[in-house]
Amino acid sequence: MRTPRATRPRLLAAGLAAGALLLTACSGHPRPQGAAPVTTGPAPAATAAASPAPAARPTGAADPALKPFYGQQITWAGCPDDPRAKKIDTSAMQCGKLHVPLDYAHPEADAIDVALLRLPAAKPEQRIGSLVVNPGGPGESGVDMVRFGADRFKGALHDRFDVVGFDPRGVGGSAPVNCLDDKDRDALNSTDEPQDPQARQAERAKRAADFAAACQARSGKLLPFVGTRNTARDLDVLREALGDRELNYLGISYGTYLGSLYAEEFPANTGRLVLDGAVDPAADKLDQSVNQAAGFEKSLERFAVDCVRNHADDCPLGNSPDQAAKKAADFLDGLREHPLTAKDGRRLTSDLGWTGAISYLYGDETTAWQQLRWSLGWAMARGKGDFLLASADNYNGRDDQGHYTTLEDAGRAIRCADSAPPAPSAERIRQVLGQLHEQAPLVSKGTSAEDYSTPSCAAWPYRTTETPHAVRAEGSAPILVVGTTGDPATPYAAAESLAKGFAAATLLTREGEGHGAFGKDNGCIDAALEAYLVNGVPPAAGTRCAR
DSSP states (O other), X not given: OOOOOBSSSTBSSOTTSSSOOOOOOOOOSOOOOOOOOOSSXXXXXXXXXXXXXXXXXXXXXXXXXXXXXXTOOOOOEEOOOOGGGTTSXXXXXXXXXXXXXXXXXXXXXXXXXXXXXXXXXXSGXXXXXXXXXXXXXXXXXXXXXXXXHGGGGTTHHHHHEXXXXXXXXXXXXXXXXXXXXXXHHHHHHHSOOOSSHHHHXXXXXXXXXXXXXXXXXXXXXXXXXXXXXXXXXXHHHHHHHTTOSSEEEEEETXXXXXXXXXXXXXXXXXXXXXXXXXXXXXXXHHHHHHHHHHHHHXXXXXXXXHHHHHOXXXXXXXXXHHHHHHHHHHHHHHTTTSOEEOTTSOEEOHHHHHHHHHHHHTSOTTHHHHHHHHHHHHHHHHOOOHHHHHHHHHHHTBOTTSOXXXXXXXHHHHHHHHOOOOOOOHHHHHHHHHHHHHHOTTTTTTOOGGGGSSOTTTTOSEEOOOOOOOOOOTTOOOEEEXXXXXXXXXXXXXXXXXXXXXSSEEEEEEEEEXXXXXXXXXXXHHHHHHHHHHHOOOOOTTOEEOO
């Protein structure tokens, strides 16, 4: 789950501010460079037009107009060379494309291609079917999740399933939304916002309007159709094209929202769905942003205490557990007045410093916390910000050549297609600010009422009809929801709420730090996922996996 891009740092603050709340899994692999959108050009100018309402006619295989899409066969072939994958054995991987309607209400009109990558089952004679995966975002590449994370599926999952990654519409190789060029994105990410609330409000409004205009000019035709509900419909076309009667699916973070909408749209077609690092589709966006800020505050505090108490030799945060987190926050805040210069001449600003630190907190208490200790140590004790800057770059989808993926552009477009709540009342703002400053005083420092006055999608050229709601998915197969007690990005309560909302679901709990449970080398979690996905046996209710 990507943290909000708003106030101090621009990374963290209100989900309704001009910096949007974004969701992601911290995938830990390189991200693809964006490509030009495969559309016929920008749409005509529009001002807050409503996105097309869901089609009244069937949206699945029962719709005669969709039969050509459901009846297609994917042509699989060797994947093109990827210079980022030189050290990875990709010889067994296959790439293909899925043809889907741009607008499911009018499938006879324009169509787009969805990029796919398949890792065939290692034991084809024992093959169950396909396992479709999504790493989160919105904006992350499922193709890259498999390309660079194949080891995560080693064992029974790779033996028994074709593991299939896809880039959701608007992302990566699937008709990507493209708004800002690399130079403009660099300038936006590396510039600290004004500290004065009124000046910051004006600056944000201008940035939001400029960004919306750039997206409209370059990708306007795509914008009404990149919402998650349309991606869920793409998933059903993919299921059929893969030859699977039911969808077996692993979704992480934002991928749990995609999985939830799939179950809502196509409950009879659900197979074994794992929703890990859960997003609650019924959650109020302001409450969600407060809970997430509180989650990162607690994670920062736990990291800082661990740093002082257990790693004194390389901890730069002093010797007081009570003051350690504040010392880290004060240093990151201080980069506004005293930025550090990296080897390539770029500056580590306060915004980028906070982004880099928060990015590490997505990880677990062993590897990621160690990297954060070292990165803060190099910056605080040696004046070298290169490691924090590299972490921020990875979070922002920037490679070492200065090229950005479609992560941030697509993420904003998908968010605005999924939710566009109105500006909150003055009373509601006061309530939220009180909660925010009480529960997350370090990460919300400087957040003011002005930061809530302009919703993040206010300048967007289209308005969605989607609203937060509980997903029941009556008639679905049993769903497995996974939550982590120390998850800062998608706090554990969201997993509890999501599991309770479904008609048939089991909650599996991982006790520990970091975002999500899959791939965290927890034998208990791995065994539970394998039993469910391979054998269809969910864990017993109340199962908890210790660190």
